[in-house]
Amino acid sequence: MSRTGARALYLAVGLAGFAPLAGWADSAAPSRFAQSDDEKSLSDVQLLGKRIFEDTNLSEPRGLACQACHQPQHAFQGVNGSPIPGIAAGSTPDKIGHRKSPTLMYKTYSPAFGFYKDLDDGKETLEAKGGQMWDGRASDMVEQATLPMLDPAEMNNPSIEAVVEKVKAGPYADLVRTVYGDDAFADPKAAMSKLTAAIFAYEVTERFAPFSSKFDDYLRGKAKLTPAEARGFELFTDPKRGNCIACHVGRTDSKDPTDWIFTDFTYDALGAPRNAAIPANADASTFDLGLCKQPGLAAKLPKEIKLESLCGAFKVPTLRNVAVAGAYYHNAVFTSLRDAVAIYATRDTDPGRWFPRLKSGEADKFNDLPGGYKANVNTDEVPYDRHPGQRPRLSDQDIDALVAFLGTLTDKGMQ
Structure with a gap:
């Protein structure tokens, strides 16, 4: 399968059920909420994803953002100040992970996790392929964004409801409502799906796959x-x-x-x-x-x-x-x-x-x-x-x- 084909497969399977992002790949107007030159090309939903990605309030205790372990200048990798190369610290210094923080670059080309037919020396075989994280526990990048927020060794939030409540009380809540409507926070689980879908919208921007080497x-x-x-x-x-x-x-x-x-x-x-x-x-x-x-x-x-x-x-x-x-x-x-x-x-x-x-x-x-x-x-x-x-x-x-x-x-x- 070509890489373009794999990415198309990912988008078809990985975004199933996420209607709020319908049409995300179209040429959307730049967001009026942009605050820096780096954000001027982003649409509302992409900017929302960036805001969530950089939000240091979305951990418990507060202070750890997704970006701390996925820094843009380091190919979206990082360790949040951990003394162990490659192994990130969590929301408190005593919480150290056990796997390398992977890059987020070029991740949108991966298909959703599954067992795919392949040819091996002319014989058809089934092979585990796709998904996100080292063990594929997140089928796609929308699901992947949720897991670190709830992991005790990472952002340590007690529940989806706690994460959504922090966003609702935060400085970009109006942007959430602009993207998803006035009732965006009415159902916490649906709201979480929308917030992580916005992160995905940000992660499909060119900065995550510039092909500039x-x-x-x-x-x-x-x-x-x-x-x-x-x-x-x-x-x-x-x-x-x-x-x-x-x-x-x-x-x-x-x-x-x-x-x-x-x-x-x-x-x-x-x-x-x-x-x-x-x-x-x-x-x-x-x-x-x-x-x-x-x-x-x-x-x-x-x-x-x-x-x-x-x-x-x-x-x-x-x-x-x-x-x-x-x-x-x-x-x-x-x-x-x-x-x-x-x-x-x-x-x-x-x-x-x-x-x-x-x-x-x-x-x-x-x-x-x-x-x-x-x-x-x-x-x-x-x-x-x-x-x-x-x-x-x-x-x-x-x-x-x-x-x-x-x-x-x-x-x-x-x-």
Whole structure:
């Protein structure tokens, strides 16, 4: 499916039931409520979404906005002052998350969560795809916006009603009524759906998907890659070397940037090392199992797929702006992009480089999964299909080239 097609699918499925946003993609008049140059191009509903996104009153205690963990200048990522790279703090300093704060950029291209038919070596298979958050627990971005507001480790509101009441008593309540009518707050649950739909309207603006990187200019014929970058791109797309494109997909026959979102929206178990800095990991019996712990997943699981087979799998992220991400993998275990690339090459040829040693001297490979689920880790695809002592698919020079190429995916203005 093309990226444009995936986005169309998302909009068709992900916005089902959200009539207040009908026509949001049309050329709407700029809002008269705009207060800065940055807001002059936004329609009323988009501006409302921005107001909610930036509102520091929508947490308990007050002081934490969505933007604190998704800062525009950092590719809509952030940690709200947390001392752990990539892992955000919540509404109080004692509340620290256990997963990396993902970028919000290019998220609207993801389809709604579901099990989709795909072809694998000519055979039709069912594969988990789409949704939002690392485990797909939010089917779409409208649902996603609600979850952090109610999460005790994040914005910590006790209920939907509490969030709506804060907006109703806040400085942009008139904008809500302008967008949704005088009775916008009459039903708190309906009001919450409308408020999160407004956030979605903001998130589909160009600032969340500007396609302004050097790579985009290269596709358009307006820039040239350096020799190192070009070598990295070659390795990225080579199915026998880097094979990054197998999951971080793009259409090699297309010069349209929207065909290069650098994710297939699926879920993969990579066996990343355990991040000892995460407070929850102090308990050796605690494991983040990812997709298989998505609430309600068992009830919608196709009969062909066993729930246990999904443990350890997390959503494949976009690689756009990856060079400024600051931390990598679902548990933010790496702060170096080079390490995040290098482990692909030597995870299986030299596991002692990445995993702690057991008393026996062997590497405790895939130590962030309990023993029964380590078999779920992807060890078949290139470049993982190696064994201790074998030559990695990628050399140190290859890794440097891949890192150089990934640097071309940073949008203008991102740090």
